[in-house]
Each structure stands twice: as C-alpha cells, then as structure tokens.
Amino acid sequence: MQPSKILIVDDYKELRDLYAEFLENAGFIVVKAKNYDGAVEQIDSSIDIALLDVKLEGHSGLDVLAYLRKHRPACPVIMMSGFADKKSTIEALRQGAVEYLEKPINPHELVHSIKHWLDYHATKQENHRLQDFQAMHRRLQENEQQIRMANERLNFLLTSTSAVIYASDISDHYATTFISDNIKRLCGYEAEAFTSSADFRLGCVHPDDVEHVKNSLKKGLERGSNRFEYRFQHKDGHYVWVGDEIRIDKNQHGTLEFLGFLSDITEHKHSEEKIREMAYTDLLTGLPNRSLYYDRLKQAIAQSHRNHTNMAVLFMDLDYFKPINDELGHEWGDIALIEVARRLQNCIRETDTVARLGGDEFSIILDNIESEESACMFAEKVIHLIQEPMILKNSQYVLGVSIGINLNSHEYRDVETIMRLADDAMYQAKELGRNRYCIYRDKESGVFSEINAELKLEKALRQAISNDELLIYYQPKVELKNGLITGTHALLRWNNAETGIILPDQFLPLANKTGLIVQIGEWVLRQACTQNRKWKEMGLPIVPVSVNVTAEQLRHADFSKLVAQTLRDNHLDADMLQLEISESDLMQHASAVLISLNELDAMGVKITIDNFGAGFFSLQSLKSMPVHELKMNRSLIHQIGQGGDSAQIANAIISMGHILNHQVVAEGVETEDQLQFLRKHDSDGILGFLSSPPVPANTIAEQLKNMKSMLKLLD
Incomplete structure (x- = not known):
C-alpha cells in the first residue's frame, strides 16, 4: 500500500523539519512549504492530508485552507498555532479544518491525530x-x-x-x-x-x-x-x-x-509504538530518557511515602569523558556512553531505574533501600564498575564518575527539588576530587568549609599555571662507584608570591583530584626536555632527565605521542628521558596504563618505578612490565642502620632488580652508613642530600661542567 502523503506548511524551518522527521519515521511521505506560494505549488491530487500553521509570512494559513477547500475539498486539514487565538480557531473550523492543535505539539499526539483523520477519511x-x-x-x-x-x-x-x-x-x-x-x-x-x-x-x-x-x-x-x-x-x-x-x-x-x-x-x-519509544527512550543507549525517568521518579516518591520505605536518587556525571570525544571523535564517545549504560543497567535491581538524562549525565532511582549505608555501598559499586578499562580504537581508556546522592526526605516531595539536591551533591563530589560520591547535606554539616578551602587552593594553583609561578629544581642521580652524575630528576616547585616556595606534596594531591595534573605534567615534561636541550647547546655532557608521571597522564591515548613530539621539538634522543611512575599508582592502574608504557618502551624511553618497596608489587607483575629501573622507597633507606628488617628488604630489592636486569637506585640517602650499605650491596646509584639537594638548573650546569665526583668527601 502506498504511504499517505502529508503537506506541512510552517515558516519556521526547525519546526517544519522536526515535524517532517517524526512523520517520516512513522511511515509517511512528507512534502514541506514555508509560505502560501510554496504550498500552492505542492497541492495536487496526491496530497492526503495537510498540516497548516495559522501564522505565515504574507498570506496566512487560513488562506492556504481556503485554497484547499476550493481545489481539494475532500482533503482533511489540521491547523496549528503557538497562540491561544480563539478567533483563528473558530474561523479555521468554520472554513472546514478538521482539528486545531496548539504548539508545542507532542509528536505522539500529532501522529495519532493524522492517522485518525486519514482513517476517518x-x-x-x-x-x-x-x-x-x-x-x-x-x-x-x-x-x-x-x-x-x-x-x-x-x-x-x-x-x-x-x-x-x-x-x-x-x-x-x-x-x-x-x-x-x-x-x-x-x-x-x-x-x-x-x-x-x-x-x-x-x-x-x-x-x-x-x-x-x-x-x-x-x-x-x-x-x-x-x-x-x-x-x-x-x-x-x-x-x-x-x-x-x-x-x-x-x-x-x-x-x-x-x-x-x-x-x-x-x-x-x-x-505508534515506535513513536512512543522515541518519546520516552534515549535513542543512543536504549535507557529511559529524562521524561520517562521523571515520571518513574514521581511514582517512586509517592510509593515511598505511601509505604514508609526509603529510596535514594543518584545523580551521576562521568569524569575524564571529554578527552575521549576530543581525541577520538563523537562516534567513539557514543560507544563509550553505550558501554557505560550497559554497566549501569547490569548493576541495578528490577525495581530500580537507570536513565540517561543527556550528554554524559545518568541517574538511578534506588527503590526501597535499607539505609544510607546501602546507598553508599551501591555508589562504590558503580564507581568500581565505571573505572574498569574499556578498549576504544585499540587503546585502553578509563573513565571515572562523580555521584551525588539524595536520600528520601519527608521535607521534599517534588521531583525538581530532589533532582536539584542530588545535582548539588554531585558537584560536591566533583569539587572534592571527582570519581567519588557525596550525600547531600545542608550547610550545617560542615562539608562546605572543606570544599571552600580546597576551592581556594585550586583557584590559586590555576593562577600559578597561568602566571608562570611554577619552576623546576633538579637533583642529580649519582653513580656509586665513581660518584659521577648519571642523570637528573626534575622536581616541581611552586613559587607562591604570598608564602614563598611550596613543595609538591602540598599541592599535587589537589592537582590529581581536579585533573590539573595532566596540564601540570605536560608543562614539567616540556620544561625538563627544553632544559636538557639548553645544557646540550651549552656543550655540557648531558645525562638523562627523569620526570614523574601519573596514571592519569599515562591512560590518555596520545600521551606517548606527546612524549615523542616533545623529544623531536628539543632534538633529544629517547634515551635522554626517563619517566617515573609510583609503585602505588602502577599497582592500582596497571591495566589502564600498560599500552602507554609499552609504546614508550618501544620508543626507547626508560621507565622507572618510583617509591618501590612501599607496597607489595608482585614479582610476576614486575616481570610483565616494561620497566628499566627501580627507585627504592625513601622511608626504607632512612631506616637502614636503625634495626628492624629494612636492610634485608633493601638488599632483597637490589638482588631482585639485578636478576631482572633492572637498575636499582636509592633516594633520600643522607648518611655515610646508608651510603656504605648501598655500596656493599651493589646499588647502582643514589639521590639524596648526601650528594646534592635539589638545585636550580644553573647549579646543575656547573656540576655537569666540572664532572667531578659528588661523593669525594666520603671516599
């Protein structure tokens, strides 16, 4: 059977195209016109029904109606308008219009009306x-x-x-x-x-x-x-x-x-079922959309109050999603959203509801939960599931999620307020570091004072980046046998105008929480390589420079490309750069960063596990990693000579590292006893105040120029 043909006349192109899209999805043939002249050109015996806007430029929709009544008297005509104009309504019906629809028109109602009048005709x-x-x-x-x-x-x-x-x-x-x-x-x-x-x-x-x-x-x-x-x-x-x-x-x-x-x-x-599905379902993920979710939330609120049960609303916003869209494009971003929806759907009960509200925002209704602790445990489960790596375009990506929780309250029963409070709690989670959950509390709970302090520090740190307040000191890595410099370690400092030099342990945790670590890390990488190039141009015997990186940086798909470009920009060989990742970061995010580590290894960049010995990194895991150097934990070195088993652990690390053909160095070396122990057990190098504290770049230049033993006073 030939599909029915519909004429749409509306001078607003966006509405004209939107109505046409819905009607074509419903199986109709649609022709469009923006004014009287365009409509008259389209009107012939093939038009089965007409949809006319009352207000048009020039002639009105009533003029088009009059033309149809004269030339196609049997054709049903539906009028529509954004104004509650009774005079126009009565005139349209008097001239023979079968129905009058007021804008905005629900797509389902529009399709239903058209089918009704076609069937009636x-x-x-x-x-x-x-x-x-x-x-x-x-x-x-x-x-x-x-x-x-x-x-x-x-x-x-x-x-x-x-x-x-x-x-x-x-x-x-x-x-x-x-x-x-x-x-x-x-x-x-x-x-x-x-x-x-x-x-x-x-x-x-x-x-x-x-x-x-x-x-x-x-x-x-x-x-x-x-x-x-x-x-x-x-x-x-x-x-x-x-x-x-x-x-x-x-x-x-x-x-x-x-x-x-x-x-x-x-x-x-x-x-009709397809139109209904389009009206209430998120077409990308198949989850309920905002409209259906709000309807279900109203029902859940009413049932909770009626049955005196607890419920909770979780408002979620993905963390680290923007880089996927920026780097891979929206097609891969959509694939990531579909995977997130699948994970969320798999972790809820039949009585719960999960919906995509738009963009990378999702929400869950937990119906009939036992307690606040139950809601928190569920939020932790969601965070864990979202953090599992996903493969996009042959690379691993790890997302996070910030969750705001609003528990059922007898004080608030309307959907809008409950969602707003859950949204407020989600922003608290963002402000406290992302990839976590917060329960909505009022101001008396004390959470805002903590947020305000961190916000103040974050603002100052952002200004430090733009105002060029960051600087790098360098600490030489010294070979134990002859005391010569074999490398330098780039150490970040913040030269704050009010407080002076701020050490990294006072601001890097916040940089990690807020995502600023990526921007700061890129700055340190470029500055360290640029400095190494300057030493080279000065004719100095340059050595590799070590730069700390985090899992947050490594899990970005283009990190290895950034490193390669930085080396090219500074005309440095890959063996002139060494990247250090902490043992705890590697243990927690090994699967997410392995691809980047392998790419860097293939490039020729050396990888160091920093702070080694603080955790319980397995030998099997160590063998599978493209690692070249182990840097022993500072606290472990400090305890050498003070009893306990620190000396045995340090000796075991040195032996294990050498078995695996890794260099083993110690940081935080401050005493002659520590030095003699490390020499006795064949450690490959040290960093510490015993040889040199972190110093500005010009001091390192003098040390490289002299090329004398940094341990001569202890020989």
Missing part, C-alpha cells in the same frame, strides 16, 4: 461506496438485468477494497449476518465461518479486549456510530490489530443493524 469514502451500493441494490430489484449488473459491481467493490465490510444484529451476541469475502485476507477464515455461528466473530477478539469491544458496540448503539480498536485473532493463532468503524442503519426489512468496516491497523500500531 478512508472510512468516509467506504461509507459513500456502500451507500452507492445500497441505492443500486434497491433500483436493481426492479429489473433483473440491473440486478445482474449491480451484483457484478458489488463483487468488484467488495473484493477491491482493503476494508472488510460486515453487518451484524444488535443482540447480545452481535451475530454476523453478512461479511465480505476479503475477511479471509485479514484473518485466514472463510466468510461462512462468521455467518454460520453467532458467537464466532466475538470469539476471535483477544480475551483482554472483549469487554472493551462490547462496551464500544453499546456506545455505538446509543450514539448511532463509533470507532474503536482491538486485537483480532488470525487462524494461525497470532493477533492483528484492527480498526472497527460502525454505524446503525436499517436493513431491507426495516430492522436496526450494525454496518461495520474492519481494517488491519497492525502496521499503524507498530508505528
């Missing part, structure tokens, strides 16, 4: 055809020849129409007295099956729809006509949706009967 045409037949039948009774001709035409009418025509009495059984042969095309049964049994037609109605059908027939008897929809069983067992248009008439004996027209509307029903 088709039914009206069928009625005219049937009336023609009845008049013909009365005339043909007077003449046998006319009767023969009428029968031939009747047969043509009944077989050519798609609608099934039937007649039934008005008894409680609504027995079928006549039904056209094309009923077999609709449901597989012959016409005789309906006329031979009084209950057969109602017996084909879906059990859940029988009462609805009987009530609709009774209303039709009272009103003189009615239209209703229900499910009708096919002979093979499946159900089709039918539209039933009935009216009361008298048969040839003067007895009242129903004349009905059955049409298959299954395809229309499926289209």
